[in-house]
Amino acid sequence: MAIVKTEGLTKKYRDLVAVDHVNLEIEEGECFGLLGPNGAGKTTLIRMLIAASPPTEGHVWILGKDLQKHAREIKAVIGVVPQMDNLDPDLSVLQNLLAFARYFDIPRKEAHRRSLEVLTLFELQNRMSSQIRELSGGMRRRLLLARGLLNQPKVIVLDEPSIGLDPQARYLVWQKLTELKSQGVTRLLCTQNMDEAALLCDRVAIMHLGKILNIDTPQKLVERYGDSGVVEIEVDPASRAGLIRQLKERGYEYTEIANHVHVFTADSDAALQGLVTSPLRLRRRQATLEDIFFRLTGRSLLE
């Protein structure tokens, strides 16, 4: 049974369809990634899944139950790590966690025990009595992650969990998120970090303009769309338009990123050199999830 299921899930803001008839099925214990450019609708989708925002249309079931009918019961088993920091600046680290535990009716003694446990998990046990304003950005993010686990959720929804974390902290968080799998915790992860998605996620959905374009394992997406490999071409502004015209005429799949053109092809370097009069700087490599992300979402940004 899918632990999270949506059907025709839609959110409209006046004329804008921020989330457009999304159908999702997330399996128990899975790490599911939601990828998409800024404004794709990821946060809006997630907010509907955690009953923080009512859908305009469509349905959500969590653990087989209709979210609208059982919101309170379902919220008790969902952990949330929001994109925006919403810690209480007037309270200490520990007080923030204890206050949060009250939403879930966790008895005070148990709330203390769990607070220490989650703080230790994210290496914040020494900051228990710090005020929020005394924490660095990365510490705050780790505290948000710790808080998201306080109610021992069956499903945890993380909106950009590793943003602002230094490399050590990021690896720590990745490790903890991986460990949650062995406890059967389902993870729904929204991220702009393609390495993070490729490393952690069993499956990813690529979202753009409110719609899900594709759902698959990171590996299958790379195989399907990037099997030929990628040639990165750095072009002078003067020869850029000519190169793009030639690529279009010959039916190459490519993406444009700043002054780089990435071509999905197994063709020889000589074949590509032949497309312009001036020499090209070429670099051939294997495709990554990031290339597939650009290929699926990048083109329509230019349209």
Ligand SMILES: Nc1ncnc2c1ncn2[C@@H]1O[C@H](COP(=O)(O)OP(=O)(O)OP(=O)(O)O)[C@@H](O)[C@H]1O
């Ligand atoms: N409360 C709101 N009122 C009106 N429009 C909104 C509201 N919240 C979001 N939007 C719009 O909905 C669209 C989707 O926004 P959303 O925050 O879901 O994107 P996102 O994929 O999370 O982007 P990011 O990667 O930047 O976090 C955007 O066009 C945004 O401007």
Ligand SMILES: [Mg+2]
């Ligand atoms: Mg967002």
